Amino acid sequence: MTRLTFAPRRLTATVTGTALLAVAVLSGCGGGGDDGGGSRPLAHAALVARANGACRTASAEIARIPVASSIDDLGEYAQRTATVGRRLHDELSRLTPEQPDRTAFGRYLDALARSNTLLGRLQAAADAGDRDAVGEAAREIASSQVGTYAAVVGFDACAEATETPES
């Protein structure tokens, strides 16, 4: 049987913890319900947490797309990957980083946007059955270095080369 007793020290700790949690929610999550974006810039740690969360979701979505095994289904694979990529870009574009992160963050977003555009080109090449153009588009996506730029800004989950799922 549990005895309920009045414990001022425990109460103090609870109140302090609640207050800290509230501060964390207000600051770490963007504060004021503006979804992390808007006018209030995100601190580096919060920015990284938000971006990594979005990238983990995107990575899981990409991993669920059936992998193309021939040029015939590569176009759809590229198109569905691009859909995830654009959604990720839209989500990250709503974030406002603090000044020190702005340049690196902007470069990552640019690389992400470029990769999404190139995925469209890859889709077109695959749909046309043009293997040379497929290879070229793949090389261009790789050279966009979207993973490298993600690593620079500290988005580990966005930088990590997603493991190719088995078909």
Place this chain on the structure above:
Amino acid sequence: MSQVRCVRPCASFARVLGRSTLAAFLGISLASVTVVPVASATTGVGTGLPQPRVDVAQSDGAPFVGRWAIGAIDRHARVNSGQLMIDYTDTEKPFLIGSLAIFGYDDDGRQQSTSLITYPFSYGNGTLSARVISQGTFARVGALRLPDPVRPDQLRGELTWRGGTWQVVFDKLPPSDLQTPLPQARQIDPAPLRLKHDGLGPRDADWYGRWTFVPNRDDAGRTAGLFAPVVRVASAIGDNAFVADSGGMHLFEVESRTEPPRPGGMVTVHAPGSTRAEFLTDFRWEGPWRTAIVRGGSDEGPEVGTYVARVSGDKLVGTLTNGDLSIELTFARPKQRQRR
């Protein structure tokens, strides 16, 4: 358009070859020796290349005629890419001649391009052979040996050059396209034809256990982050290649009631869209080299290819070949089970 001149070997060569052939050779020269602009020959000089004493019959030489890119070469040759063109001359008595442009690097890592001539050719025992001579001095600098091709679009042979004899594979190129950049030659690890000893090493047991796949640093998706899968898949499809991105190897002892125990292995590799499982038997070793026969279906299945690897530190770096498929694989011991 640049005004160009032709140095003596170029002019000599031009005289020997027909117009179309010449154009192609000049294309190669332009691509390979950019320090000397080359174009139409106006300085009539002797050929410098006399009629060879040994003729290669058209029927023997025909499979080798064409433009070829170096598709793969021994990594120790320090060659990045290259092009070989073989054709008969348009002279009164046509003879076989070739031009070899090699792009590589020297001992200090400096980029180097070299223009060579393969001449004279001879043919015997199902092999086409030629001296490799300098285009500048006509001095002999090496040799080329090309057995009869098994496939019409590929030549496999040996190039002796710069102090070594290197296994080389040439892939056929379109006859007239001189604009397309040459593909990067795959760097391969050649092995002696038959290694001295049976087994995996002095003590087979030292090699038994699991080996983990080490991703190739050339992984096309390495810098693509989330888009790595689509880049890998598209690269594999675009280049018609099997690009392994994960897998493993298990080496073990195969027991038998009638024969002494012998090593066996199983390799599993995953690539975008497919998984391969290959069985390894008949291991042999010599120095750092290991070879095995690749069998399909089981360790008693049909022989479908070869596995050739080299021990490099704690890794096995090699190539598994199954028919036309060639997969570069590096395996390492899992860290908690490092070999002594």
